[in-house]
Amino acid sequence: MKLNTDTAVELTTLSQSPGVQQVLTEYQKVQDELAVARTRLTEDNPKIINLENQAVALKNQLEGRVAQTIGNSEYMPEQNLQIGNLKQTLTENLVKSEVERLALTNQVAELKQVLLVNKNRLDSLPRLEQQQLQLQRQLKVAQVTYEQLSKQLQEVEVVENQNVGNARVISEALVADKSVSPIIPLNLALGGILGIILGAGTALVLESIDNSLKTVEEAKRLLDYPLLGAIPQAEKAKGSEGVGEVELPVLNNPYSPVSSAFEMLQTNLSFSISDKMLKVIAISSSIPGEGKSFVAANLAVAVAQLGRRVLLVDADMRRPRQHKIWEQNNLVGLSNILVGQTELQTTSKEALMTLDIITAGTIPPNPAALLNSQRIATFIKEATQEYDFVIIDCPPLTLVADALMLSKLVDGILLVVRPGVANTGSVNATKMLLEQSGHQVLGMVANGVTPESSYGGYYAKSYYGAKQSHKNGKVDASISKIRIL
Known part of the structure; x- marks a missing residue:
């Protein structure tokens, strides 16, 4: 087809655009009427002039809609504005094939990345196996040490229980008739007074800070x-x-x-x-x-x-x-x-x-x-x-x-x-x-x-x-x- 992907998309877009096809149909119709009129009339005839003006206006409108549809102002030949079903199908297949190619390219790149990651993980297995063996040896040593310490602890407890204390009570301690501290009524009174003062002060501060409308x-x-x-x-x-x-x-x-x-x-x-x-x-x-x-x-x-x-x-x-x-x-x-x-x-x-x-x-x-x-x-x-x-x-x-x-x-x-x-x-x-x-x-x-x-x-x-x-x-x-x- 001798087309690149961008040109194929533009041709498909123009052939499927109702605005472009409507103006193109009217332009071709005016060209046909102009060709027929020229066989019967002279060039300075008002009808010929009117048809020529219509053709020029429709051509400008067609170029404007083509530029608006495809996003650029480059000239597009009229034969490219209408393509047959076969060419349109081939164009769509071209675009789909390009999309699939790009998708497969991305998939290959991702699979390569996954392969590289798995290969790195595989290379690290011997090192991890060595660490596991080292940790198992440390665990075995720690278990043996724990068993020895536990056995020694039991022996120390047995020896401790065999010792007899040599302390004896000389006299009973004296207990006071009433407590010296705290003085509960005084503390309650001071707490109540301080609570009232702090509450009133806090309320006044909050009232002065708050500037919202109350009512x-x-x-x-x-x-x-x-x-x-x-x-x-x-x-x-x-x-x-x-x-x-x-x-x-x-x-x-x-x-x-x-x-x-x-x-x-x-x-x-x-x-x-x-x-x-x-x-x-x-x-x-x-x-x-x-x-x-x-x-x-x-x-x-x-x-x-x-x-x-x-x-x-x-x-x-x-x-x-x-x-x-x-x-x-x-x-x-x-x-x-x-x-x-x-x-x-x-x-x-x-x-x-x-x-x-x-x-x-x-x-x-x-x-x-x-x-x-x-x-x-x-x-x-x-x-x-x-x-x-x-x-x-x-x-x-x-x-x-x-x-x-x-x-x-x-x-x-x-x-x-x-x-x-x-x-x-x-x-x-x-x-x-x-x-x-x-x-x-x-x-x-x-x-x-x-x-x-x-x-x-x-x-x-x-x-x-x-x-x-x-x-x-x-x-x-x-x-x-x-x-x-």
Whole structure:
């Protein structure tokens, strides 16, 4: 065939490329029409000129696709762009034979290496046999020595038992009526006083070092944003990985306090903007660990349960979380859409009847470049046309600039704050970033609220009781006391 392996691969690739073959077919068709027209018309005829222009354009397009397919811009004759089945089969056999040759060459090299290793081990056997004999002689000598020492020990013990002591008691020792030391009451008193002093000092030192936010009221005072909701700390669930928080309590436990809190949150969101309808929001936090992905997922479920078509987008392409919450694969997602590899309709996954999710996708080397491109604006515009409500899970504000880039394309930002995790430094930095950017902040939602960190000292257990029983198709809920947040 007079072909090398690289040329054979290129010919096979071009003959199997639909784009190259489609342009080549159109180019040949135009050449045929041009040849027929030239038999009837002159060279300056408009039809001849039009066909010549088409032929030139198709030839340039064909050369461009050939260069794009094989990765170089060298000229490739047209007869090489279409090869017959026989030649294509021979080309494939040539490539396979070359691959097998390389594989066998590597296998021979590995077998030679194994042979060399085994030969070295075989050469070391006489030396190891000599060492074994030497160790056996040492063991025999040690056993004989041990038997002799054991026999001598028994003889010494027999002699020792035959000796009679010559000591006798002159008088009994005097015992004091009471102990001189320790004085137990004094020691207990001193220990209690020192324990109290050390405990109070340690508490004061830890309090001065700890700069985390203790309560929702403190977070609201520092941020000065409307408090749209307070999410109680989710219940713990046992799984294969140990004990952890329930990821989707709104979906799995609709009568829980967390579900009621998310219903209140989505209601307050609808009143956060009065001049237009809220369609796209970005959810972020100041630092990791505050539960922004948890809030985004459950808020999407709460809105979807109202019958609205909701799209949940995981835009955290550095540490994505939504695919783990929804137990979905993350092979294709937002990053693939932004680079043009796929479309919104084919990438979205149906989580509920009215809820679709788009995971982060393949983690790119530079997520900020994708989020700052025109494609993200086009994607959000297309999403708002397809869905009633779009929720975007963004990275933390103080770590990267991704959330600030996305916030200029949405209707507003919902800030998640978790008492005990967020600290004053990160909260102040977040507020400064949001004020400098000038973006719309819808408000804040407190996540993981406990009775100690709740706003104003109040904490809502549940509108319904802690235990609910389903009997004869009816829900028997024991109504407990309610404290209003």
